[in-house]
Structure formats: C-alpha cells, structure tokens
Amino acid sequence: MSTPDLLYSEAEDDLRAAVRSLLTDRCPPATVLSEAESGRAHDVALWGALGTEMGTAGLLVPDKLGGQGATAREAAVVMEELGRAVAPVPYLTSAVLAAGALLGCDTGQEPVARLLGALAEGRTVGTLAVPLSTMAGVSGPPAATVRADGDGTLSGQVSSVAGAAGADVLLVPATGADGYGLYAVETAETSVTVEPLTSLDLTRPLAAVTLTGAPARRLAGPDRAAAAIERALLTGAGLLASEQLGVAEWCLTETVRHTKERHQFGRPVGSFQALKHRMAALWLELVSARATARYAADALATDSPDTPVAVAVAQAHCAEVAVRAAEECVQLHGGIGMTWEHPAHLYLKRAKSDEIALGTPGRHRQALAGLVDLAAPTG
C-alpha cells in the first residue's frame, strides 16, 4: 500500500475558500432555516451559484465528459464546507450519487454521456433512487423494488429517497426480463409521483417515489449496473464522512464561541474546567475524524484497493463524532440550544440523519469485520 496523502493541497484550500465564501454570503443559518420551512426541495439559486457557476457539480466528472476532471479529494472538501453550512443543495445526491452511478456505466454510450454532462453542468439535477439508508457492499447491490417491463417502462416504489423532490431525473435500479439494470426516468412524466416525506433532517428532505408504467431508458444492464450502484454508494459513504466532519467542526466552533461569551456565575461558562475539557476532547475526536475522512477521500481518488476499509472506518468514526459534536453543541448552549431559532438543531438533525445515511456505524463496523478478518463470534 502506498502512503496516502492526508493533507489538503493548495488547490483544495483554494476550492474550500471559494466554497466557504459563497456559503457565508448566501447560506447563513437563518437562510437555511427559512429555506427548510419554505417546503422547497433545495435552494435553487444557491445550487446554481455553487453547482453550475462554481462548477462543483462536475468535480467528479472527467473533462472530456463535460466535468471538471477532479477527484474525490476535491469533492470531499466541498462536502466538508456543505456540512459546515448544513447547506440545502443536492450535492451528495446529484453530483456524488447520481454522477457516481453514471460513471460506473458505459460512458461511451450517448445517453449515459449526455446525462452525465447535464449533471456535471448542474443545470440538470438527478438522484439515485434508493432509500438514503442503503449501504454499499456486504450483501451485494440493493434489491430493486422496481420492475422493468418489456415495453420499456418501470413500475414500483422506492421509499425515503434523498434529493428526489427537486430532481429532474431519477436513476432507478430495476429488475426485468433482462435482469438487474439501472434506468433513467424523467420526473416530469405523469407516471412518476414524488411525494415529499416529513424528514428528521430538515435540510435534506426525503421523498417516496412511485412509478406506474414510467417511460425509462436503460443505462446499464446486468453486467455493469450492480457494480455502478455499489461504487456510487461506496463513494457516497466515503464522502459523507467529510460532510460529517464539517458538521462536527461547525458545532465545536460555535460551542467554543458561545461558551466564551455566555456568562454565568460571574464568568464565561467556557472557563469552567468541566466544560473546557469536553470541548478539548471533542477537538481530539475531530483530529482523528479528519484523518479518517481524508484517508477515505484519498483512497477513492486513487482507486486504492484499501478503499472499502477506508470508507468503513471513516463512516463508522465520523458519523459518531458528528452526532456527539452536535449533541454537545445543544447541551453546552443550554436552553438556547433547544430553541427553533438557534441553528444547533439543524446540525443535530443532519448529524443524526447522516448517521443512518448510507449505512449506520454499526453496519460499517460489521462490514469492517469481514474486510480485516475479525469475524464475529459464532453461536
């Protein structure tokens, strides 16, 4: 195994600065909350600026297919910043999961290349139509709940799909006479119903998708579809660790700021050792979370054979760090952390939802057991 690069390159720092500057201007917490309450699936204007104008939608897509030709390392930096802002944009669902699935198909085929190019521009929004809780690996690709009929249409339901509301196109795993395949379906079709669900995470809403004879285009058949979906889910899980890192970072930063300012008993509450040590301990957890998230991003970027281990470690670790940081953020803010006006709850809800997304920490540890030969006890 070659030594992974766990640092940030200068180009990655520049990318971060640009994304952060945009999000600071256009995506402050009050805007996130009002956007979440608006019932809109995502912030369209913000996604235009971030995905299209800044080009982040196409980071993972090669130049020749209309993208930026960057790697998971750069995408991970974007995810960190999006986590730090709990930004309501379809980056994970469209630029990572949907684009990732298409990259696993035969990009020499015109429909695949065309759709990939459209997603890379950010003007077309897509998502992979699987429940957000779906995890890569372990027992093969997610079983399709949708049926492909001989007439080129799809029928069936998919529950809890992130990014479906607000998507123009759905990438749907389905099984038909030809076996397992990945299909593209336009949400504008009348035979497609996308019903928004009430989601724990206000900033990444879920929807139930129902297809009743929806016209579909097959993008990959049994030879490629499963691997393409697996790879997309693995990439998604690996990059989600960076989002979790960003969530945790905001929580710690805000908690430190608050406890320096909030006076009780005639002194800033941050001066109490009982609180001080907890924030210091959280910082330590962030140090290791950053290392695991960086390793997952680097492994994905270099197509390392250790990628499944890197992703399992990063997900199991960062998910728990993010939840702990968000919970500490609420607690150490005291009463104000329990209010709707204060953004702490948006981070707690994102962190808890992210803990389930693309595999819980427990399931990633279980996957790790198989990968590193630490079998569970039998009997």
Next chain:
Amino acid sequence: MSTTGQHPAVDADELRRRVRDLLDAHPPATTAPLDFLRARFDAGLAWVHYPAGLGGLDAPRSLQAVVDAELAAAGAPDNDPRRIGIGLGMAAPTILGFGTDEQRQRLLRPLWTGEEVWCQLFSEPGAGSDLAALATRAVRDGDDWVVDGQKVWTSSAHIARWAILIARTDPDQPKHRGISYFICDMTDPGVEVRPLRQITGEAEFNEVFLTGVRIPDSRRLGEIGEGWRVAQTTLMNERVAIGGGRVPREGGVIGLVADTWRERPELRTHDLHQRLLRLWMESEAARLAGERLRQQLAVGQPGPEGSAMKLAFARLNQHISALEVELLGEEGLGYDDWTLRRPELVDFTGREAGYRYLRAKGNSIEGGTSEVLLNIIAERVLGLPPEPRTDKDVPWKDLPR
C-alpha cells in the same frame, strides 16, 4: 381554624374510613368531577400531610398512597396532576411554607382541584443555571411593586392563572440578597405570553414579557430581599418531583425500544444488540435506584439520590432514544410532524422516535443542567471544595454579564 398539628395522629384505617364517607356523600358516578375534587379537598384527603383546612389532615405523607389507591379503586376522578404539576409540586409547598393565612386560603384549593393552573416565572435569557443572576426588576410604588423584565422556558404560561415569580428588588445587594418572591396574576395588564418554539417543532414552553406589571405587596411571599431563600423551597420540591414515581420494569422509554426489538427481527444487528442490553440493564438499575429512593422517602429522609436520579434519567432517555432512531434505520430518517403545536403536556411516549430523541436533549438542561447537578453532588455530597467564586460579595449591578 387550626392549620398545624392540632389533629390527633391519623392512621391508615382512619383514612380509609374517611374515604368511604367521602364516597358515600359524593358518589363519583353521579357527582361532577370538580365537585368531587372540591369535596375531597374539604375532607382533608387531597394531600393528607397538609394541615387540616388546607386539604390535609396533618397525617404522615406516606399515607397518601392509601387514599390514592382507595379512590382509584372506586373510580373517583383525579385532579390531573401532570397538567397542574407546577402548582402541586412547586407553588403549593412554597405557599404553605411562606404564605400568609389569607394567601393559603385563597390559593391552595383551586390550585389542587386544577381550577387554577400555575406557572413558574424564574428562568431568564441571561439567568439559567445561574438563576440568582436574574435581571427582572420589581420597584416599590406605594402598596404595589412594578415589575419589568423577561422570563423564558415557562411551561403552562399560556394556560396559567397564577405564577410564582422572583424578581430583583435591590440591585445594590449581592445577587442572592437582592431578590424577592411574588405571586403574579397572569391576567394582569403588562403580562405578555409568547410561544417559544423548540427543537422538536412544537412550542411546549413560552417566553413571558413583563412590562409595568403591578403586583400588590400583599402578594409577596416571604420578606423583601429573602426571595432566594423562598425559591430554594420551590426548587428543592422541583427536584424531588422529578423522577419520583414508581415505575414497572421496562416502564420508561426502554420499553418502547424493547418492544420494537421483539417485534422487528429484521432490524437487529450485533452492535445494536449489545448496546440495547446494556441500556436495558442500566434502565433496570435506575428503576431500582428510584424505587429505593422512594422507600427512603417513605421512612423519612430524602437522600441526595434525587439529583442522581435526574441525571440518570436524562442520560438514559438520551442514549435510549438515540439508539431507537438508529435501530429504526430508514424509518428513523423520518419525523412525524414539524407543525408548530402548543401541547399542554409533554407527550413523550405518544409520539415517534425522532421526537423522543430531540425532546430528550432537553432532559439534561431543564430543571438544572446535568453540569450544575454534578457540581452539586461533588460539593454537597462528596464535600469537595467549590469552584473559586468571584461573584459572591459583589453587588449585582457590578457583575459581568
């Protein structure tokens, strides 16, 4: 009329006889619930350890259980103790301890029957854990006090008739010494109640803005400047009230998760199994500790375990509800309802896992943060030296805020 200790000792048999008399004179089946509750109060069977004439019989507190069991068996109406918990648990013992005869006569009966709901105007945006730092001012004007300030986290303010209120009457004194304790009429001009929406989406609490509210001096409890001492009675009773009741095995949130585990084998993983078992045992341990505390109280002395119970329940509620959301997986990604609602009671078990997870976050903040309670245990139980204090003898007006 006697108010203390004039009656001969009342034992369990005597109480059962009095309950039978009450039921004969006011059969629950044919008596309006409020009439029954008033009659029960007048018979001294409301809170038997209270003085005669004030709903009690000067009986040992432990005998209340005898009365409650007899009345429940007879299908008698109850006074909805959860809805009026602040009145019962906090206002009543304070009024009993510090009120004038006139105040006790006027206030305790409708408090106990639930005709008048109470709320507690203590916490402020700048005075949470450090309650004595409060900034709401009460300025003397003739026979009245004029009150200005803002209170927060007020349960039941939107349905309350009365409030117990602490306010600063002397900013030149150190913070604990310049506070007085009042009874505030929530219907008075200048009292404005606004919903305070919280992390769960609902507005279970309120913010209360007090602007030029006139409170007659006759509604002060305790001496001027002695409000902190009076408030200690209220707060001590608050902590006793939390985590007091008897619960069966799996009686708390652990029961909900245990049932899900039993009914949904497809959700099980090795990781969750070990965590669930650990939390189940911790819940059982906490339940037994609660039962032990209850037995201790029954024989006389409340131990410091009250604070420990609150800490344990907060931690367990949080860990169990966190595990529940994770156990549910895809379902845990959903939420039942974000609509702004104004419940009169917290319905912890009637809602879904996501609500429990979010609401439980408040358990370690409300009624004394876990951090403050741990300090209390360290200092008062273990006798460890306190943190250095810089605010003790400084006039309130000179404290950094």
